[in-house]
Amino acid sequence: MSCSIKLWAGNSEFLKLPRTVGGAFSGDRVQFLETLSKKLLSGDYSATLKALGFWLRASHIRQWQLSHTSDKKVLRTPIGRVFIVSPSNVEGLFAYSWALSYLMGNQTVVRVSENLTRDQRDLFKLMAILDEHTGGLREQSFISYDKISDWTQKLSAWCQLRMLWGSDQSIESIRQTMLPAQSQEWVFPDRYSISILHLNSANAHKVPKIAEGFARDVTTFQQRACASPKWVFWYKTDKALQQLFWQSVDCLVEGGFSKNDQLVASQYLCSMGSYEIYRGNIHVLDSPVIQGAYQHLTGVVGQSQVGVIEEIVEMLPNNLQSISIAGVTEQEQALLAMHSNVRQFVQCGEALTFNRLWDGIDLTDILSKAVRL
Amino acid sequence: MIDWKSLEVYGVGREQKRAWLLRELNSLTLHHQANCSAYANLLAGQNLSAGNSETLEGLPYVTTRLFKMLHLSSIPSRELFKTLTSSGTTSQVKSQIVLDRETAALQSKVLVSILSSFTGAARRPMLIIDHNGLDGDKSGFSARGAGVQGLSFLGRDHTYALNSDMTPDWQAIDGFIEKYANEPVLIFGFTFMVWQHFIQHLHASNRLNQLPQALMFHSGGWKKLQDQAVSNDVFKTTARQALGENVAIHNFYGMVEQIGTVFVECERGHLHAPIYADVIIRDQLTLEALGSGETGLLQVLSFIPKSYPGHSILTEDLGRLLGEDDCPCGRKGRYFEVLGRLPKSEVRGCSDVL
Secondary structure, three states: OOOOOEEEEEOOOHHHOOOOOOOOOOHHHHHHHHHHHHHHHHOOOOHHHHHHHHHOOHHHHHHHHHHHHOOOOEEEEEOOEEEEEOOOOOOOHHHHHHHHHHHOOOEEEEEOOOOOOHHHHHHHHHHHHHHHHHOOOOOEEEEEOOOOOOHHHHHHHHOOEEEEEOOHHHHHHHOOOOOOOOOEEEEEOOOEEEEEEOOOOOOHHHHHHHHHHHHHHHHHHHHOOOOOEEEEEEEOOOHHHHHHHHHHHHHHOOOOOOHHHHHHHHHHHHHOOOEEEEEOOOEEEEOOOOOOOOOOOOOEEEEEEEOOHHHHHOOOOOOEEEEEEEOOOHHHHHHHHHOOOOOEEEEOOOOOOOOOEEOOEEHHHHOEEEEEO | OOOHHHOOOOOOOHHHHHHHHHHHHHHHHHHHHHHOHHHHHHHHHOOOOOOOOOOOOOOOOEEOOHHHHOOOOOOOHHHOOEEEEOOOOOOOOOOEEEEOHHHHHHHHHHHHHHHHHHHOOOOEEEEEEOOOOOOOOHHHEEHHHHHHHHHHOOEEEEEEOEOOOOOEOHHHHHHHHHHHOOOOEEEEEEHHHHHHHHHHHHHHOOOOOOOOOEEEEEEOOOHHHHHOOOOHHHHHHHHHHHHOOOOEEEEEEOOHHHOOOOEEEOOOOOEEOOOOEEEEEEOOOOOOEOOOOOEEEEEEEEOOOOOOOOOEEEEEEEEEEEEEOOOOOOOOOEEEEEEEEOOOOOOOOOOOOO
């Protein structure tokens, strides 16, 4: 029962492609991404797409290339055929994982939700134009299909690497579809992220800047991204500075959230035992321990007070991803890393900046083979 | 306290109704605070006091989505009689509503009391636009099954109009028509199913003017019909062509979180709050209660829920208050219209192209 697919850009005949030939960082692929980057940065595109353009800038790609070519005894070659299922909460995310797969020389099929956002339409349109001029996407496909079709099955049989981004529920559902023994799989499921802020007289002057970064991290994608902070641990921080921080954040997130979503989130946390201490553009709830780490709550941030880092360690959930920090030392970070599942430490404001080291994994490594010479 | 059975469904004016309902609801808030720890936490966490509200608008409310996220119960597990689940679309998490015998019985009695004020006391022959076999087991009773069961108290000779694959069971339908064409009958089904699996097929098979003395209740949301550009007026006109030009057709608004106290559409097309329930419209941004004519989120109040803290719920439906005690149909109480769903009312996490 092969239902039809929708092709947004690239080649519709992906199942018939011959084996890909070539290595990672091939000249034409690097060139394609550089052109894409320039067009995104110079054209009339959204801030989200411009961020993608900036991420794909030539100097950045060269850095990755250098880090991969330093060992002359190892040759980077593609995995081969890569099937990426992308999430819809962070609609631009597919472009990042695709670009890395592309750069490593793979044939890639990316499945996106069929309700395209405006950004997605704009990006696909631009890619299709570039493809027409360069043929750069002849081994790439961006598609949508109905979940009741057998396309997940076909693509799982086709690929050599299946990469799933999505909720725990959707990943578990796709995992029902058999993957051949010779193929690999990487999954990026639901994650939970927090912030640890240690403010004192030494960094009090930075509070407005830290608050600005924090506000950016919570409002981008309406706090629905895995790396969006949901809970703040105040580490040895005076209440007056906390208040100053929340006031600054509140001014910066005006209109950022649905009031109903916020009420739902607040009521949920209250029913678990939290206390709502502030209700403005952002809701702040107080509790001695993290609550709601496995729920999708938006427009609220929980907070707890701690005097020693070890107290935090005991509360961190298994699905922890990012910890955005201010005033936390490298030794303290190391202690947290060794006692929890944290995948990255970032400065406030950078939680959602995509990095090829994502979720504790070097994506360029897993999207290629390291061939020992 | 005045017993609910002594009150006229649509005959009590504003002041008297408010006084009675407020006392019932304040006492329910106290009851749930004492018996449901999550609800007690919710009140404490939001700094809300229980049992002493001086207005209906001042009563604490629970957001409807909370019933999908939490198991909210005010009864010990040994008293659990059945759990209702919302019909919800496949990818959505369903609401869980726990009932003890007392609450379940009250739901049925109140529903009959409200609807029989339209049908009269005598039980009518009843055509159900669904298939037989919705009962399932009591641990996961669906809202659809509960709706059919609740309304079946109003009828006799219950006849199911559909086969299990949703095609019309013509033998059953034609048999019912033949037997009761000249009698007052009752038809009930969910709005979309009545339209898609019954009315459309009556037209297609040229069965017109079939049950001229029928009264039809239907419920369950308009979204699918709006997608097909079918308005309430089109629905009624088309249904009357198939059944008879004087057939009474009443939509009602209700939800699994407050089974029993339904809001029935009158002859003027307005949804009415019965004495046992009420609606408040709240501003989407400030959550302040709004007056007539303004659009906002619908809050629903009901004196029934005793086994779970659902007596005051903020829904994700948008509505508009049209008036109070002065509908030209003669019924007292607030009347309103429902204007659809709050867009994107389901927050999803790192999800899902599924």
